[in-house]
Amino acid sequence: MSNTQTVTVSILDKQYQFSCKPEEVSALRESASYLDAKMREVKSNSTVLGLDRIAVMAALNIANDFLAASKQKDAVILSTEDEIHHLNGKLDQALNRIKSINR
Template structure:
């Protein structure tokens, strides 16, 4: 039986999260956590979104939007059919009440 992955601690919005991660992926995990923390802080600092859960959802939507844009730029036009042309809401919009 293989050994479990070591735990690595990441901080997001001042809260520490222990994450099980293979050693060869720890650097990327730290970069991803730092990026997420930065995005969540930007959203929180606008003062328009309140609550960690809502901030996390908005950050996830913004990051997914960035990923889809990067995908569209790197994939030929005819292969893009699996994603909608434009998201229903623009980036940074307030979530529904």
Template sequence: MSQTNTLNVQILDKEYCITCPADERVNLESAARYLDSKMREIRSSGKVIGADRVAVMAALNITHDLLHRQERQDIDNSSTRERVRELLDRVDRALTTDQAGSED
């Protein structure tokens, strides 16, 4: 069982103390850095004012990217499954043809 620790992270010039399992510390730090960079990017565009609005826009952008990647992965997985089915069909046909030819 992993031990729980607290971690201080800086996001958009504000410090947050977050409790997390010790084995997730590196992932949480990485996530906080990523969120901070996205929020800074949005804030620096000058199109969104206010930390709350910047946070919501960052969350929407990150969620959109995640869903888009999952959709692409699902398409890739489906394509891979279809290719495997086609290859198995070819192997089955080849084996069937080979067996029919060897019976003569």
């Protein structure tokens, strides 16, 4: 890889090194911090032992959060599209009234 740098992140007190583009360093650090928090949450709220099991549980929780947020976003988009369609109808009615008055 050209123009990459090595970034060290800590997840559950274990160090990991990754290579990434300079413009991706901040996102990598933020992602690692988020993952660390989720894994610590799993570790403190369960009797799950083993880094691999904790990682899988955290990944499932993150996937569930992502899917829920995606569904919520889709519902907001659909609602907004419906409202836009409704407002366009009202605008068309108002424009038609104005046109009929001007005739």
